[in-house]
Amino acid sequence: MRILVAVKRVPITGGKMVLSEDAQSIQTRHLGFTISPHEECGVEEAVRIVEAQGGEVVVITLGPAEAEDQLRECMALGADRAIHLVSDEEWDAQATASALLDAIRSEEPFDLIVFGNESADAGNYQVGIRIAYALGLPVVTGLKGLTVADGRARCEQEVAGGRDVYDVPLPAVVTVKEGLNLPRYPSVPAKLRANRKPVDARPVERAAPKLEKLRLVVPEGQGKQAEILGHGPDAAPAVVEVMQKLGVA
Amino acid sequence: MTVLVFVEPDDELSLQAVTLARSLDGEVHGLSIGPAQAPVDVLHVAEIEGTYAPAASAAALVQLIEQLAPTAVVAPGSDRGNEVLAHAAARLDLPMAANVTDVRGDDVTRQRWGGTLLEEARVHAELKLLSAAPFAFPVGSASAPGRVETFVPDLTGADTAVRVVETVGASTGGVALADAKVVVSGGRGVGSSEGFAILEELAALLEGAVGCSRVVTSAGWRPHTDQVGQTGTKVSPDLYIACGISGATQHIAGCKGAKKLLAINDDPEATIFSHADYAVIGNLHEIVPAITAELRKARGG
Numbered sequence: 079m080r081i082l083v084a085v086k087r088v089p090i091t092g093g094k095m096v097l098s099e100d101a102q103s104i105q106t107r108h109l110g111f112t113i114s115p116h117e118e119c120g121v122e123e124a125v126r127i128v129e130a131q132g133g134e135v136v137v138i139t140l141g142p143a144e145a146e147d148q149l150r151e152c153m154a155l156g157a158d159r160a161i162h163l164v165s166d167e168e169w170d171a172q173a174t175a176s177a178l179l180d181a182i183r184s185e186e187p188f189d190l191i192v193f194g195n196e197s198a199d200a201g202n203y204q205v206g207i208r209i210a211y212a213l214g215l216p217v218v219t220g221l222k223g224l225t226v227a228d229g230r231a232r233c234e235q236e237v238a239g240g241r242d243v244y245d246v247p248l249p250a251v252v253t254v255k256e257g258l259n260l261p262r263y264p265s266v267p268a269k270l271r272a273n274r275k276p277v278d279a280r281p282v283e284r285a286a287p288k289l290e291k292l293r294l295v296v297p298e299g300q301g302k303q304a305e306i307l308g309h310g311p312d313a314a315p316a317v318v319e320v321m322q323k324l325g326v327a
Numbered sequence: 328m329t330v331l332v333f334v335e336p337d338d339e340l341s342l343q344a345v346t347l348a349r350s351l352d353g354e355v356h357g358l359s360i361g362p363a364q365a366p367v368d369v370l371h372v373a374e375i376e377g378t379y380a381p382a383a384s385a386a387a388l389v390q391l392i393e394q395l396a397p398t399a400v401v402a403p404g405s406d407r408g409n410e411v412l413a414h415a416a417a418r419l420d421l422p423m424a425a426n427v428t429d430v431r432g433d434d435v436t437r438q439r440w441g442g443t444l445l446e447e448a449r450v451h452a453e454l455k456l457l458s459a460a461p462f463a464f465p466v467g468s469a470s471a472p473g474r475v476e477t478f479v480p481d482l483t484g485a486d487t488a489v490r491v492v493e494t495v496g497a498s499t500g501g502v503a504l505a506d507a508k509v510v511v512s513g514g515r516g517v518g519s520s521e522g523f524a525i526l527e528e529l530a531a532l533l534e535g536a537v538g539c540s541r542v543v544t545s546a547g548w549r550p551h552t553d554q555v556g557q558t559g560t561k562v563s564p565d566l567y568i569a570c571g572i573s574g575a576t577q578h579i580a581g582c583k584g585a586k587k588l589l590a591i592n593d594d595p596e597a598t599i600f601s602h603a604d605y606a607v608i609g610n611l612h613e614i615v616p617a618i619t620a621e622l623r624k625a626r627g628g
């Protein structure tokens with residue numbers, strides 16, 4: 079099995095979004111970075127499949143030089159090697175898909191190509207589907223369950239009141255959601271090993287975006303003034319009064 | 328001019344998408360796979376045999392786009408709405424703006440980060456593909472379509488190759504998180520899996536559901552089905568009780584739909600308080616049982 083997982087570096091924004099002066103990005107000076115939980119589950123799933131069946135897990139990202147940190151984290155989870163398309167700019171979903179596609183074509187064939195259902199920051203809901211079409215592969219989205227056996231993928235999606243199941247032949251594209259599995263915490267030796275795994279860095283040029291970001295805006299409605307009902311257990315009667323007022327008690 | 332909107336039967340988000348479509352210039356046509364109720368001028372009903380097949384829905388949508396030449400296509404901001412629209416965008420090689428809250432000519436405002444950040448963006452395309460951000464648009468009266476027409480898409484084997492082959496029931500007991508009127512939610516402050524017993528007790532008394540933050544699911548204290556947030560479940564109860572949750576934007580993304588938020592936290596500076604309607608400051612391990620006891624007392628007499 080050869081499995082590719084696409085991951086994107088994003089800031090851990092904490093309690094408040096603070097924008098850069100030009101409103102083009104989030105101020106990240108004091109923030110850590112990560113990948114989407116969806117994508118982390120994608121990496122974990124790929125590693126489990128290869129641990130069980132043999133093969134190779136390749137991770138790919140399109141992002142700034144610092145995104146190598148996230149590739150190393152993925153390799154600490156068990157991915158074997160990484161492809162890093164290096165660009166400081168933010169790309170729209172169409173351009174992202176086409177850059178990833180070029181890299182995928184240079185590395186084919188993969189049995190399974192894994193994306194997050196949506197990126198954490200941009201939330202475009204489309205990069206994986208675009209790549210599936212370009213490669214002429216079947217695609218199933220939003221997986222919370224995946225079983226790969228005998229050249230097929232059984233894919234489970236959570237829907238109201240149950241799970242929809244799809245069964246597709248490999249090679250296939252899937253997009254996954256957090257909850258697919260519980261990713262491992264990488265051990266110290268795994269982190270050290272990850273530092274020695276290969277990262278293939280390739281510079282890429284951004285095409286003019288067809289969905290062009292003009293500016294970011296922090297929505298209103300943050301900074302409410304909460305009514306303090308009290309301190310400690312003595313507040314209980316006031317809480318119950320509120321519940322009665324809201325009609326939920 | 329024509330605007331086309333993809334609607335699913337019995338789906339509130341589809342009606343919200345119709346509201347967005349109505350705010351644009353032009354006659355509003357709808358496409359549904361199977362019969363649906365939607366207040367559009369003309370509803371094109373496509374019959375596609377068998378279970379849901381995303382590519383088949385998209386093929387129908389693209390063929391109707393070719394026939395009607397609309398200026399915009401709107402889909403609901405649901406998993407399926409975004410999925411079908413993304414398939415169509417891939418087929419047409421056009422940009423797609425997901426989770427749109429506002430349209431001004433070629434410019435759109437769309438949600439990022441689960442709705443905790445907005446982006447103003449320009450769409451460089453004649454045909455705009457937009458999904459409507461959930462709960463950003465009011466729903467008008469669910470009146471019947473002005474006219475109903477049958478649409479017969481021309482489907483290939485490839486369009487129907489990926490489809491639902493089976494639906495298995497979930498064995499989730501209790502009140503489903505997404506529909507609960509009260510959610511008692513716990514974060515790192517709960518401290519352990521066992522620590523959730525006091526939240527369970529309060530939730531049961533209120534006939535509500537238990538939720539949690541991602542720290543809790545990552546630690547394995549609760550299953551991911553309980554997680555509220557950007558990558559968990561989005562809830563909209565009458566009352567959301569956040570116990571020992573700091574209020575990270577990705578958590579708020581899942582509970583900002585709550586009518587009222589009560590935060591219990593021992594840190595008076597916690598961000599959660601700036602999203603809360605009601606605050607209790609202190610140790611949740613003392614406060615939650617006290618609320619349960621008080622509630623029992625109130626009911627007892």
Ligand SMILES: Cc1cc2nc3c(=O)[nH]c(=O)nc-3n(C[C@H](O)[C@H](O)[C@H](O)COP(=O)(O)OP(=O)(O)OC[C@H]3O[C@@H](n4cnc5c(N)ncnc54)[C@H](O)[C@@H]3O)c2cc1C
Nearest residue numbers: 198514515516540541556557558559571572573577593611
């Ligand atoms: C892309 C992305 C997606 C994410 N998706 C989600 C998501 O879907 N859902 C989600 O929840 N998170 C999500 N997160 C994680 C999020 O950023 C936070 O890390 C997480 O929400 C923090 O959980 P917490 O509030 O329980 O923990 P903490 O931030 O550690 O807060 C614990 C709080 O408990 C209080 N406390 C401690 N002890 C007590 C006590 N005895 N009594 C009362 N209060 C006490 C503390 O004062 C503190 O405020 C996501 C992150 C990223 C980057």
Ligand SMILES: Nc1ncnc2c1ncn2[C@@H]1O[C@H](COP(=O)(O)O)[C@@H](O)[C@H]1O
Nearest residue numbers: 084085140193194196197202203204205
């Ligand atoms: N810059 C990127 N680098 C690598 N993968 C990406 C990038 N952007 C998006 N993806 C992948 O595509 C998925 C969907 O992204 P989106 O369409 O932006 O919501 C993400 O979860 C990633 O798996």
